[in-house]
Amino acid sequence: MNINIVYATYSGTTTLAVEKLVSLLENKNNNVTVEYIENFKPKKNQSDSLIIFATPSWLEENKDAQPHTHFISFINNNESSDFSNMNMAFMGLGDSDYPRFCGGIDIVANFFISKGAKKIGNTLKLNKYQFYPQQGDLQIASWVDKLAI
Numbered sequence: 001m002n003i004n005i006v007y008a009t010y011s012g013t014t015t016l017a018v019e020k021l022v023s024l025l026e027n028k029n030n031n032v033t034v035e036y037i038e039n040f041k042p043k044k045n046q047s048d049s050l051i052i053f054a055t056p057s058w059l060e061e062n063k064d065a066q067p068h069t070h071f072i073s074f075i076n077n078n079e080s081s082d083f084s085n086m087n088m089a090f091m092g093l094g095d096s097d098y099p100r101f102c103g104g105i106d107i108v109a110n111f112f113i114s115k116g117a118k119k120i121g122n123t124l125k126l127n128k129y130q131f132y133p134q135q136g137d138l139q140i141a142s143w144v145d146k147l148a149i
């Protein structure tokens, strides 16, 4: 399957999780591309492919548990876009010491679903991946298996 991973990062942790995700997906013979959200241009008629979005949660504009600022820009610029017929999955990076764990990816997922996207699988939420990468990698592997791709 063609899979496009679209992500953002502040301090590099999401990049590490995305790299793990790429290797697991490629091991299953998927054709994987990766890009930053600021370069993402949605294409129509992609019902046979999957887009995986990944963002950390962060303090933005004095609000906690927000997606990366480039995701916020994307959302603000696409209020009238239609993402129906697109398959999407969601991976969040966060820290459970903050009040709303991985709230940022929930905002991203809710946005795309509200614009017609079909959500595949559960939202994956990785806790303190920079400190516990092995635990996170097991979660990523199990999530990939459940995506059934």
Ligand SMILES: Cc1cc2nc3c(=O)[nH]c(=O)nc-3n(C[C@H](O)[C@H](O)[C@H](O)COP(=O)(O)O)c2cc1C
Pocket: 008, 009, 010, 011, 012, 013, 014, 015, 056, 057, 058, 059, 064, 065, 066, 093, 094, 095, 096, 098, 099, 100, 101, 102, 103, 128, 129, 130
């Ligand atoms: C200023 C700041 C605010 C954060 N706010 C949240 C939050 O509200 N919820 C959460 O789950 N994690 C929060 N985090 C944790 C980050 O999302 C987490 O460390 C993530 O792995 C960072 O990913 P990155 O290295 O790709 O930027 C925050 C971290 C910082 C430094």
